[in-house]
Ligand SMILES: Nc1ncnc2c1ncn2[C@@H]1O[C@H](COP(=O)(O)OP(=O)(O)OP(=O)(O)O)[C@@H](O)[C@H]1O
């Protein structure tokens with residue numbers, strides 16, 4: 001059993017995917033993805049009329065109240081807003097971790113809100129990378145194996161996985177730490193592993209939730225510059241929730257969540 005890395009605490013735990021069930025479920029999904037890629041240029045993210053509310057006892061809290069969002073492929077976008085404004089909630093909807101009460105989310109041409117929870121999980125695993133404030137590395141796995149886990153889940157052949165791991169660890173400056181365990185790494189190093197892991201399966205979309213929130217200013221700047229460089233070098237789309245003006249200033253565009261709307 002493994003916990004699907006990168007999932008925040010309130011989401012469910014997924015078991016390692018059984019090969020038959022994976023093949024059965026992923027084949028039609030691959031066809032959807034493929035046909036979508038073959039068609040006209042699409043937005044990386046399109047959300048329409050997103051509503052999300054949470055109930056606590058008899059109190060209902062409306063967090064998102066009709067969010068529309070268009071992000072082009074290859075764009076880097078910062079999502080700002082006060083604490084509790086719904087940034088993580090919105091990222092979870094865009095990443096297919098959570099489902100909206102109303103509205104639609106389309107990522108890379110696939111409407112997530114039209115998929116079953118199972119297919120959403122497969123889509124997320126294949127097409128989306130996550131980076132979180134708390135790094136979320138698996139403590140019992142080495143640096144290399146933390147990255148390898150995502151590649152295994154995506155059925156990348158072992159030789160290719162090893163080559164990718166080597167290249168990614170080099171890109172994040174951690175070639176010499178491949179066999180180290182997360183607890184001996186600094187916060188910045190752990191986040192660099194998390195970035196390598198998030199990019200390892202070459203996702204269309206990278207979602208980052210306060211990725212520098214646990215780092216000192218200088219380390220945060222380094223990690224951010226690295227993230228920005230790797231995302232731009234590969235033409236990926238980045239949506240990053242942040243309180244930092246500096247992070248926002250590096251992005252192509254800044255969106256502000258306020259009173260449940262952008
Ligand atoms: N599963 C849940 N159950 C109940 N309330 C929730 C749940 N998830 C989020 N909320 C509430 O939704 C609101 C928005 O939370 P969210 O985590 O999206 O905010 P945020 O903008 O990311 O804040 P921060 O900047 O502090 O991370 C908060 O009031 C939070 O308590």
Ligand SMILES: [Mg+2]
Nearest residue numbers: 087088089209
């Ligand atoms: Mg948050």
